Amino acid sequence: MAEIFFPLDRAELEFTASGGSTVRRSVLPSGVRILSEQMPGAQSVSISFSVPVGSRDETGGHFGSTHFLEHLLFKGTKKRTALEIAIAFDSVGGSSNAATGKEYTSYYARVQDKALPLAIDVIADMLTSSLIDPTEFENERTVILEELAMNDDDPEDVAHEAFSAALHGDHPLGRPIGGTIQTITDVTRDAVWEHYKSNYRPQDLVIAAAGGVNHDELVSLVSEALTEAGWDLASKNLPRERRELGGVPIAQARELEVINRPLAQTNILIGCQGFVAEDDHRYDMAVLNTVLGGGMSSRLFQEIREKRGLAYSVYSFNQAYSDGAIFGLYAGCSPAKATEVAGLMVSELEKLANDGISNDELELARGNVSGSLALKFESSMARMNRLFSTEIFNGKFYDLDETLLRYSQVNASNVQKVAAELVGRKRALVAVGDVKESAFARFV
Numbered sequence: 001m002a003e004i005f006f007p008l009d010r011a012e013l014e015f016t017a018s019g020g021s022t023v024r025r026s027v028l029p030s031g032v033r034i035l036s037e038q039m040p041g042a043q044s045v046s047i048s049f050s051v052p053v054g055s056r057d058e059t060g061g062h063f064g065s066t067h068f069l070e071h072l073l074f075k076g077t078k079k080r081t082a083l084e085i086a087i088a089f090d091s092v093g094g095s096s097n098a099a100t101g102k103e104y105t106s107y108y109a110r111v112q113d114k115a116l117p118l119a120i121d122v123i124a125d126m127l128t129s130s131l132i133d134p135t136e137f138e139n140e141r142t143v144i145l146e147e148l149a150m151n152d153d154d155p156e157d158v159a160h161e162a163f164s165a166a167l168h169g170d171h172p173l174g175r176p177i178g179g180t181i182q183t184i185t186d187v188t189r190d191a192v193w194e195h196y197k198s199n200y201r202p203q204d205l206v207i208a209a210a211g212g213v214n215h216d217e218l219v220s221l222v223s224e225a226l227t228e229a230g231w232d233l234a235s236k237n238l239p240r241e242r243r244e245l246g247g248v249p250i251a252q253a254r255e256l257e258v259i260n261r262p263l264a265q266t267n268i269l270i271g272c273q274g275f276v277a278e279d280d281h282r283y284d285m286a287v288l289n290t291v292l293g294g295g296m297s298s299r300l301f302q303e304i305r306e307k308r309g310l311a312y313s314v315y316s317f318n319q320a321y322s323d324g325a326i327f328g329l330y331a332g333c334s335p336a337k338a339t340e341v342a343g344l345m346v347s348e349l350e351k352l353a354n355d356g357i358s359n360d361e362l363e364l365a366r367g368n369v370s371g372s373l374a375l376k377f378e379s380s381m382a383r384m385n386r387l388f389s390t391e392i393f394n395g396k397f398y399d400l401d402e403t404l405l406r407y408s409q410v411n412a413s414n415v416q417k418v419a420a421e422l423v424g425r426k427r428a429l430v431a432v433g434d435v436k437e438s439a440f441a442r443f444v
Contacts, residue, residue, distance in 0.1 A: 001402055006395040008239045017399035019377075023387075024215040028223065031203030031237035035387040036218050037210040039380060045116045045211035046384040048108035049123050052206070052240060052392040053199040054101045055179070056172035056321075064144075064179030064187045065195035066105055068137075070098045071144060072192070073107065075136040077129040080122070082136075088122045096123070100177055103243065103321055104392055110381060113212035117221055124225035127200065137189045144184050151178070155432040156313075156332065159267040162257055163430040164326060167273055169253035173324045202226075203237040208387035211380035243322040245278040245394055250324055252426055255444040259432045266338040266433030267330070270345055270443060272425035274327030275418070277320040278394055283406050284414040285318050285327075290365040291357050291415070292316045292348060293329060297364065299348045300329065310337050310344070322393060327422055338431065339439045346443055353423040356416035369407050373400060 004015055006025055013025040022038045055066050076082045089096045094111035096119075107127060109119045151157045161176050168174030179187075207222055227233055250273060275285045293300040293316025304314045314331040329345040357365075376382045377400050390397045398406070429444050 001399060003402060004397040006391060006397065008242070008395070017397075018401040021383075022215075023397065025391075026215070026219050027239060028202070028219075028233055029236045030231070030233040031201075031205075031239045032222070032226065032233065033206045033239055033391055034215075034219050034222055035206070035208045035391055036213050036215040037383045037387060038213055038215065039211050039383065042211040042380060043113050044110060044380060045113050045119070045209055045213045046108065046110045046380040047116065047119055047123070047209040047213075048106045048207070048384055048388055049127050050104055050106040050206045050208070050388045050392065051199055051204045052104050052243070053204065054103040054105060055175055055177045056102045057199070058172075058175075058195070062187065062191050062195045063175070063183035065192045067100045067144065067178045068140070068184070068187060068192050069196055070100045070105055070107075071140045072132050072137065073098070073126045073130045075140060076131050076133065077125045078131065079125055079129065085122060085126065088118060092118060094119065102173055102175075102177055104388075106388065108381075108384070116209070116213065116218075120218075120221045121225050124222065124229060127205075128226060128229035128231055132189065132193060132196070134189055137192070141184060144178070145181060148178055148181055148184065155261065155263055155265070155267045156330075158259060159269050159330075159430050159432045162259060162432070163269040163271070163328060163428065166254050166257055166428040166430055167250075167252055167271070167326055168324060169251045171250045171324065173250070173321055174253070201237075202231055202233065202235075204240050206388050206391045208384050208391070210383035210387060242393060242395060245276070245322050247276045247279070247325075248323045252428060255426070255428050256437055256440060257428075257430045258435060258437045258440070259430070260435075261433060263433045264334075265332050266335045266431055266435050267332050268338060268342055268345070268440075269328050269330050269430045270342060270427065271326060271328030272422060272427050274318040274325035274422070275320060276325045277322055279320075279325075281414065281418050282320065283410050284418045286369060287362065287365045287407070287410045288352065288357075288415045288418050289316050289318055290368050291361050292352060294365075295368060299352075300331075300345065303348060304331060304341060304344050308344075310334075310341050314341075314345075335434045338433070338435050342429065342440055342443050349419065350423055352419035353416065356419075357412050359412065362410070362412050362415070366407055366410070370404050373403060
């Protein structure tokens with residue numbers, strides 16, 4: 001199949017995806033979007049209630065509100081206490097959680113198919129009717145501060161946050177998803193409540209389910225739960241506009257940052273602004289990443305870990321957003337070996353740019369990507385995430401067969417061009433550990 005586009009103003013859509021699954025999409029008059037993928041033979045369902053609002057969308061006075069809400073919506077409603085929310089999922093052997101990203105927030109669960117009505121009722125209740133009790137608000141502030149402190153104890157997390165800030169500068173993508181100690185300390189309940197009212201409306205809501213799910217039943221259950229909660233589903237609203245896709249100029253904040261800590265290992269990140277989510281070269285980028293640092297056979301792993309024993313963990317990545325992206329090379333190594341490891345990481349990227357990849361590497365990468373995707377989409381959770389990501393971001397649905405076709409069209413020449421473009425971009429380096437800036441000055 002070719003790509004399927006989800007028009008915002010089209011009420012109903014249905015098609016068959018690879019593997020015989022049925023994908024359906026309904027847009028209610030209120031703007032609520034409901035998507036499902038019925039997987040033949042599945043006896044469980046993954047379901048999410050998501051809004052296209054992340055940490056980048058926070059404004060002055062509301063910084064930290066997105067992450068705060070993720071916590072608070074589990075803390076009780078008019079119908080259920082926090083304990084009763086937990087018991088509801090435990091009683092059917094299900095699981096529930098939430099995730100805050102830079103461009104979305106999602107509340108999700110995985111349950112047996114017959115427990116889907118319960119999951120919908122509980123998540124809809126949480127999303128529409130949470131009390132955001134002042135006492136619970138202050139308790140959760142302490143919990144989030146402890147979470148941030150825990151992250152600050154992980155030098156790899158610290159390096160990634162600093163790397164994002166270095167590459168994105170003052171752009172909202174440079175802010176940490178969870179907020180900072182200062183923003184979480186300063187934000188008020190009123191500010192979080194304002195953030196909720198502005199972004200948790202019918203036209204913002206995207207509901208996605210995959211597995212043993214009947215779409216008509218899903219629509220009925222969702223409509224009933226939201227109406228019971230007091231949401232007006234009769235008033236007409238257009239769904240929230242999708243983000244504009246495509247790279248925008250982002251001013252890099254700094255080239256080199258060393259965060260000194262008395263650690264036995266130095267965490268190094270080297271990279272540049274990468275390829276955004278809808279870039280024409282995103283499939284080439286994925287193959288490049290696989291060859292360079294995507295697994296045990298990758299060049300970085302072989303050169304740095306296997307041949308020289310300089311690091312335990314080493315990898316590359318491209319974190320893409322709608323209008324920005326980060327490409328990075330990571331390694332954790334002894335402070336005494338940090339300069340050598342940084343040089344090897346840069347050298348391997350430059351070799352790709354100058355000499356390209358072999359046909360054997362290209363075929364290996366294609367096989368790696370194809371196998372990984374096939375295994376990934378055995379999961380109802382992965383298919384659920386694909387549905388809501390499609391709806392929130394570009395509206396273009398690619399099933400497994402279409403995605404694999406696009407990877408099969410990647411050639412070595414284009415991979416080399418992508419590597420050359422990355423090498424030519426302004427570079428940043430962040431290191432966390434017992435090292436000095438002078439050890440890395442020549443790499444930026």
